[in-house]
Amino acid sequence: MLRQYLETQADQVEAVLLAHHAPGRVTGGTVGPRLIRFALDPAPSTRFTAVRGLAEDLAVALKVSSLRIDRTDQGIILEFPNPEPRPVTFTGLWPEVEPLPPATALLGLTDAGAPLLARLSSPEVAHVLVAGTTGSGKTALLRTMATSLALANAPETLRLLCLDPKGRAFRALTAAPHLTRPPVVEIAEAIEALQSLVRLMEMRDQKGEQQPRIVVFIDEMADLIIQDERRNGHVSVETLLTRLAQRGREAGIHLIAATQRPSAAVLSGVLRANFPLRLVGKVVSAEDARLASGRAQTDAHLLNGRGDFIAVGGSALPIRFQVAYLGEREAQEELAALKTKSTN
Incomplete structure (x- = not known):
């Protein structure tokens, strides 16, 4: 047939x-x-x-x-x-890729049938910008990346900080022993957490330290920045994020941030330029595709949504992949089992 x-x-x-x-x-x-x-x-x-x-x-x-x-x-x-699509699941793909190298996240399966990974310690990755409209699969991708990092790295070697302005993206991670604190929802706490990270980065710079690595997951980064502007605080979220993006890798600090549209009106060019790896889901237009990926003619506006993404980094050709889907309940069960093991 x-x-x-x-x-x-x-x-x-x-x-x-x-x-x-x-x-x-x-x-x-x-x-x-x-x-x-x-x-x-x-x-x-x-x-x-x-x-x-x-x-x-x-x-x-x-x-x-x-x-x-x-x-x-x-x-x-x-x-x-494909008129008869086959699901790509985290539980189906995980046995094929573990054990992962340190600080390496699972993304999904390429259209050639190979698992796609992102090694955060590599200069070509370091920080990751995830973009796409509602329904593109951004939150599912963040959950897959965070869960894979937690399963593959001990809390002594890798920590997670989750900033979640809408309070929905990282509920599954509350059981992870890698969290530096519960997922942050309030803007005031987000600013305090980022200020603490900048101070830690500066201290690590002086001592030449990188461990444990700290991965900062941010859902709806643009929303976080807009909330900060409305609050009229003395310290800008965007300024703190830019400092971390510029100097964080050498101190073992990595940003993985999601946004619907990384427009210049919300995210400065300096901040966007410091995300070497772009993971782009379905966007509205060719112009949005160019902004999200940092290059022209990626056709991200023609993607199918629901976890259909392209990975764009350096001078390499974009890689199309399907996110390895992991439901919220499944993630909670995986991480709860991990927490039980770590306490025994």
């Missing part, structure tokens, strides 16, 4: 290209849990821009909700949703 579907879709792609005088052949591809990728071999006379310009026509012909066209070292790649 799937084979017949793939052959029919490949024929449709070739027919559309031929009808628009941009001939090419589908030479192969892969079937991932959420995505199908076709490798396209264009005729010598067919330009990439011509193929890319036919994205909407191809999506209509294939009867899919979205279609991305990209140029890689393998040639031209067409990506569209």
Whole structure:
């Protein structure tokens, strides 16, 4: 059944290209849990821009909700949703990746079927900006990353600080023995916690210390900054976050912050520039995709939502992946069991 579907879709792609005088052949591809990728071999006379310009026509012909066209070292790649998606779960993927290296978070599964990890101690990662609209899967991604860090690292080597202005994102983590304090909801406590971290960073700088590593998870970073501005405090949340982003890695302090839209009106360019790794879910427009990823033509506005993300970092090509989903109750059970072990 799937084979017949793939052959029919490949024929449709070739027919559309031929009808628009941009001939090419589908030479192969892969079937991932959420995505199908076709490798396209264009005729010598067919330009990439011509193929890319036919994205909407191809999506209509294939009867899919979205279609991305990209140029890689393998040639031209067409990506569209798998009509029979398979779930990617944390519990299913975790046995394949443990034990993880120190300070390394599990993200999910790439469209090539490989687990995707983020090693915070690497200069190419250090701090992570997570962006996407409501329903994109930001909170689920934060929960997966935090739980994997807690399961793979002892509290003596890694600590977690969670800032949660809406009070919903990190409820599952309350049982984790790695927490420096319960998830912070109030803006005054968030400022105090960030001030304490800056002082710790400066002290560690002087002593050349990095341990234990401290990972700061922030849900709705823009909301936290806006609350601070309304409060008219003497110390700016954005100023504190910028200092931590600029100098935190050498002191073993890492930021993992989520926001719906990292616009210049809320987040300064200096702060955004200090997040080397961007994890971008579905956004509203191509301009939002550029702001979130820090580069043009990532097509993040064409993602499917519900955990469909791209990882963008350095000069490497974006990596599309599906978040390894972990429900709130499942996370609570995993971390409660971990807490029981640590107290025995």
